[in-house]
Amino acid sequence: MRLLHLIAIFLFATHALASPVVPADDMERMLADKGLLARIDQARQTATDKASELVFTALGFLGVPYRRGGSTAEAGFDCSGFVKAMYEQTVGLILPRRAEQQAASTQKIERSELQPGDLVFFNTMRRAFSHVGIYVGEGKFIHSPKPGAEVRVEDMGVSYWSRRFDGARRVQSPPTAP
Helix, strand or coil, X not given: CHHHHHHHHHHHHXXXXXCCCCCCCHHHHHHHHCCHHHHHHHHHHHHHHHHHHHHHHHHCCCCCEECCCCEECCCXXXXXXXXXXXXXXXXXXXXXXXXHHXXXXXXXXXXXXXXXXXXXXXXXXXXXXXXXXXXXXXXXXXECCCCCCECEEEECCCHHHHHHEEEEEEXXXXXXXX
């Protein structure tokens, strides 16, 4: 039941991201006339599809045990190994191995700008960016939390995570050829 609820939240969040762009001013009309608005919308939809696939894939790993240094479902995951594996498998992007390196190699965004697929960082070991997870929408994230635990979804509003929130980052795709 909980998984169905998470999938419903995810589908709602991705639907909200896929709203159509309607030309409202002269600049948008010019972009539409030149066909650029459609290309921008297509690129946005591609990004939304990738984020949807990323979150959906990550949810498929619920219950995989935590393992320090782990980066596969067979061996288990630690937090950054989980994030690295999900991005590599679904988006084809290779992120650095450690959480603080992942933070340094991604674009800082405000918490209010979070979208499914963005990275969320926490200070869980008295140092910045010591823990990472993948935002799934509606204030929730998926991660591999600690020894003895499994990959799970948690609410960022819970006191523990709220007090330790260290920032949000967006993974930028490399530019594609025209």
